[in-house]
Amino acid sequence: MLFNSYEFMLAFLPVFVIGYFIIRHFFRTGDRLMRLCNLWIIAGSLVFYALFGIKNLLVLALSIAVNLFFIRGLKSENYGDKAVSDSFFTKKGKQKVIILLAVGIGFNVLTLLFFKFSGIFFPIAISFYTFNQISYLVESYRGEIRKFELLEYLSYILFFPKLLQGPLMSYGDYNDQLQESSRHKFDWEIVMRGLLLISIGLFKKVILADTIGQAVDYGYNSLATLGWWEAVLVAIFYSFQIYFDFSGYCDVAGGICMIMGFELSINFDSPYKAVNIIDFWNRWHITLTKFFTKYIYIPLGGSRKGTVRTYVNIMIVFLVSGLWHGSGWTFIIWGVMHGALNVMTRVKEDLIVRRQKNELPTGESNKHNENHTTVDKTLICLTNCGKQLFTFIYVTVAWVFFRANTVSDALLLFERMFSGGIRPYYSDFANYFRLDEIWYVFKLTPIVNYNFSWDLCMWLFLAVAIVIVFFSKKAIYFAKECRISLLTTFFTAILLVWCVLSFGGVSTFLYMNF
Amino acid sequence: MKDEKKYRNQFIILIGLIVTVFIICGGIVIYVDPFFHYHAPLEGFPYVVDNQLSQNPGMAKNMKYEGCIIGSSMTVNFDTDDFKELLDVDTIKLSYSGAYPKDDYNILSIVFDKNTNARKNSDVKAVFFAMDIPTMTADTETTKYPLPEYLYDNNYLNDVKYLLNKDVLLQYIMRPMIQGQGSDLSEIYASWWTPDYYNIQWVMHNYDEPEYVDEETAADALLPQTKENLEVNILPFVENNPNTQFYFFFPPYSILYWHNVMQENTLSATFSQYQYVAERLLEYDNVHLFYFQTMPETLDLNNYADYTHYKPDINRFMVKCFSDGNYEIHSLDEMESELNKMWDMIDSFDFNELLNKEW
Numbered sequence: 001m002l003f004n005s006y007e008f009m010l011a012f013l014p015v016f017v018i019g020y021f022i023i024r025h026f027f028r029t030g031d032r033l034m035r036l037c038n039l040w041i042i043a044g045s046l047v048f049y050a051l052f053g054i055k056n057l058l059v060l061a062l063s064i065a066v067n068l069f070f071i072r073g074l075k076s077e078n079y080g081d082k083a084v085s086d087s088f089f090t091k092k093g094k095q096k097v098i099i100l101l102a103v104g105i106g107f108n109v110l111t112l113l114f115f116k117f118s119g120i121f122f123p124i125a126i127s128f129y130t131f132n133q134i135s136y137l138v139e140s141y142r143g144e145i146r147k148f149e150l151l152e153y154l155s156y157i158l159f160f161p162k163l164l165q166g167p168l169m170s171y172g173d174y175n176d177q178l179q180e181s182s183r184h185k186f187d188w189e190i191v192m193r194g195l196l197l198i199s200i201g202l203f204k205k206v207i208l209a210d211t212i213g214q215a216v217d218y219g220y221n222s223l224a225t226l227g228w229w230e231a232v233l234v235a236i237f238y239s240f241q242i243y244f245d246f247s248g249y250c251d252v253a254g255g256i257c258m259i260m261g262f263e264l265s266i267n268f269d270s271p272y273k274a275v276n277i278i279d280f281w282n283r284w285h286i287t288l289t290k291f292f293t294k295y296i297y298i299p300l301g302g303s304r305k306g307t308v309r310t311y312v313n314i315m316i317v318f319l320v321s322g323l324w325h326g327s328g329w330t331f332i333i334w335g336v337m338h339g340a341l342n343v344m345t346r347v348k349e350d351l352i353v354r355r356q357k358n359e360l361p362t363g364e365s366n367k368h369n370e371n372h373t374t375v376d377k378t379l380i381c382l383t384n385c386g387k388q389l390f391t392f393i394y395v396t397v398a399w400v401f402f403r404a405n406t407v408s409d410a411l412l413l414f415e416r417m418f419s420g421g422i423r424p425y426y427s428d429f430a431n432y433f434r435l436d437e438i439w440y441v442f443k444l445t446p447i448v449n450y451n452f453s454w455d456l457c458m459w460l461f462l463a464v465a466i467v468i469v470f471f472s473k474k475a476i477y478f479a480k481e482c483r484i485s486l487l488t489t490f491f492t493a494i495l496l497v498w499c500v501l502s503f504g505g506v507s508t509f510l511y512m513n514f
Numbered sequence: 515m516k517d518e519k520k521y522r523n524q525f526i527i528l529i530g531l532i533v534t535v536f537i538i539c540g541g542i543v544i545y546v547d548p549f550f551h552y553h554a555p556l557e558g559f560p561y562v563v564d565n566q567l568s569q570n571p572g573m574a575k576n577m578k579y580e581g582c583i584i585g586s587s588m589t590v591n592f593d594t595d596d597f598k599e600l601l602d603v604d605t606i607k608l609s610y611s612g613a614y615p616k617d618d619y620n621i622l623s624i625v626f627d628k629n630t631n632a633r634k635n636s637d638v639k640a641v642f643f644a645m646d647i648p649t650m651t652a653d654t655e656t657t658k659y660p661l662p663e664y665l666y667d668n669n670y671l672n673d674v675k676y677l678l679n680k681d682v683l684l685q686y687i688m689r690p691m692i693q694g695q696g697s698d699l700s701e702i703y704a705s706w707w708t709p710d711y712y713n714i715q716w717v718m719h720n721y722d723e724p725e726y727v728d729e730e731t732a733a734d735a736l737l738p739q740t741k742e743n744l745e746v747n748i749l750p751f752v753e754n755n756p757n758t759q760f761y762f763f764f765p766p767y768s769i770l771y772w773h774n775v776m777q778e779n780t781l782s783a784t785f786s787q788y789q790y791v792a793e794r795l796l797e798y799d800n801v802h803l804f805y806f807q808t809m810p811e812t813l814d815l816n817n818y819a820d821y822t823h824y825k826p827d828i829n830r831f832m833v834k835c836f837s838d839g840n841y842e843i844h845s846l847d848e849m850e851s852e853l854n855k856m857w858d859m860i861d862s863f864d865f866n867e868l869l870n871k872e873w
Contacts, residue, residue, distance in 0.1 A: 006674050188521035195528065438682040489524045493531040501539065505677035 201251025
């Protein structure tokens with residue numbers, strides 16, 4: 001089931017959370033508490049996932065069964081308990097374990113590739129749980145998982161707040177968090193903060209992302225008739241759609257975990273505030289970036305094998321990232337665009353570092369930085385704004401390829417930006433933003449008598465999106481730090497009611513399809 | 515401790531607020547019931563009826579009617595007042611644009627459900643059924659569009675999707691209340707084409723000729739699926755309700771429809787389908803079968819808005835035929851003779867002139 005569904009918000013979540021609190025209340029400490037917490041998480045997550053259909057569940061079950069075989073194999077070689085370098089292992093044993101690990105990883109990768117490219121059907125969340133399986137196998141091999149526990153393994157793979165769209169957590173981090181969560185005492189304040197975070201996440205997803213999504217869908221289905229500003233807005237709004245979609249999901253998942261006393265790895269950190277593309281990837285889908293770094297970039301040699309090889313490795317990582325997000329040329333171009341700018345940014349940074357080394361003696365640089373005048377600070381601020389803007393524009397252009405059905409559709413959108421001409425008011429595109437609840441308020445004012453009122457809701461959405469994306473505090477920090485008062489209680493209630501009443505429309509989280 | 519109490523109170527306020535709003539919203543929806551899911555329409559409320567998928571099941575369940583119109587967009591321009599005037603049957607329109615046989619099955623299941631308020635009020639005297647041959651090859655379990663299941667099943671739990679639904683509250687309760695004007699039930703679902711659109715220039719300008727298919731479909735190739743659809747989705751209602759009169763009609767698509775059939779190289783197969791369906795339907799005494807495709811109006815594209823959709827005057831004409839028996843088929847021989855006539859019409863029509871002209 002989806003987070004933004006009646007079933008989840010009105011039935012599953014309350015029952016799951018209350019059940020979890022009851023277990024924690026009656027079994028305060030010990031192994032039994034952990035076992036019950038794990039069992040409850042497994043049972044809940046299976047119900048959560050089973051509602052996507054039996055086919056999806058069967059694929060997940062198969063993945064778990066086969067990986068259990070590999071994990072057992074690694075364990076039976078007694079490798080899970082010791083580091084690879086331990087001398088008492090025989091050479092033969094080592095080889096067997098390496099083969100087992102390679103076959104295990106191969107199985108997971110091939111399964112993912114099979115479902116990605118065969119076109120049979122794409123099991124929901126397979127990319128995420130497959131990566132978790134790989135991570136578990138490698139950690140087992142490296143001896144980072146001291147002891148295999150079936151319940152803990154299943155809980156790690158299935159934990160529903162991270163099952164659909166991540167974050168990708170290491171088993172160790174997950175287990176530490178679960179232990180921490182099981183020790184938590186029930187706290188009304190934390191519950192209120194968690195609910196606030198959930199309400200903000202739902203607002204981003206249901207009200208912002210889904211409304212924007214309908215307009216963007218219209219845009220991409222009517223490329224040939226878009227005016228120039230509509231074409232520009234389609235591209236910009238898609239950047240906001242995917243942002244709010246993913247950010248909203250992360251906030252809801254974070255809110256649920258906050259209530260449980262569990263902290264998910266940070267996966268999303270105001271990415272459009274990034275000042276360059278490297279910064280962007282340190283903020284967007286952070287755990288995926290770390291996964292690719294750990295399991296592709298570093299095994300390829302990372303930056304240890306010379307400059308050219310480093311750049312090639314970066315390009316390979318982004319190509320894989322493109323293909324992970326989807327099959328087809330559009331995703332390859334998207335990956336190449338990100339890889340290329342990443343390489344260029346590194347080249348530039350390397351040059352700057354080299355020049356600074358040549359120009360300034362040690363310590364001089366810091367001294368210089370300390371003596372910034374107001375003019376300098378303003379200039380730095382403006383430069384950063386310019387860098388942010390450039391990064392946002394570049395990422396938006398790349399998203400066009402990501403979203404378009406074909407490369408020619410993407411090119412057509414760009415063409416319309418320059419040749420579309422001016423469309424009159426009353427465009428259908430703007431109409432998608434006219435939510436009844438907002439439009440009815442406008443209708444009570446004289447504003448509706450003006451031509452521009454038709455587009456007003458669209459501009460309102462754009463303004464709200466810009467404020468949230470570029471100027472506001474990250475929702476999880478806001479929820480953690482704000483003073484919980486009657487005002488925040490009303491705010492939470494309004495957002496939750498608004499979102500639940502808006503569930504009626506059809507919507508899905510974008511990142512779930514990857 | 516003091517803070518703990520404060521947060522607990524705020525939690526109670528939060529839940530109290532949410533539950534109160536939900537109860538008010540749900541209560542309003544149950545009371546007005548714009549999709550007629552729970553009860554018949556309130557006297558005097560200006561109901562807006564424009565959503566076939568969501569409102570048809572409720573109308574079939576809770577409205578008073580003796581006859582119903584079933585089928586695709588070929589039925590949306592019927593005026594139910596014509597049925598009352600010409601056939602003396604209080605009729606309700608339950609069309610689904612693009613309906614597949616499974617859509618017809620779903621709605622007929624509700625129409626003939628004896629436990630509904632509609633059936634407790636009166637039996638079904640007549641069903642007027644548009645038999646679209648092209649859809650008879652659809653999968654027997656597939657509907658044209660995904661259905662809002664919560665309005666079709668008897669599970670009260672999933673009704674939450676109806677009760678706590680912003681669109682239901684704002685578009686189907688608040689907006690009609692403010693505007694004070696509901697739909698005229700006799701004309702619901704009518705197509706958006708105004709009379710100006712029914713002309714040959716519009717039709718030909720928007721016409722997309724299908725690619726020619728080299729391989730001809732065998733004459734009997736489409737019959738197995740047609741048979742299955744008939745037996746699974748349609749004939750059971752005819753058999754189980756001998757007291758209901760079923761008016762099946764083959765809608766009068768324009769002559770251009772037959773050009774599509776020829777391009778797809780399924781002419782013989784399509785004729786076989788017509789003959790087969792007629793054969794199966796004519797087995798029943800409570801069936802009245804009409805073949806309108808030989809009407810001379812089908813040759814004039816000024817009667818159409820596209821290659822199949824005819825103007826409302828033709829709908830009224832068909833109701834007249836239901837009443838006086840014009841164009842009715844009584845036997846397989848008559849059907850064969852009509853199909854021969856159709857064949858001649860296709861044969862003698864100058865498609866080249868029509869298609870090669872600049873529109």
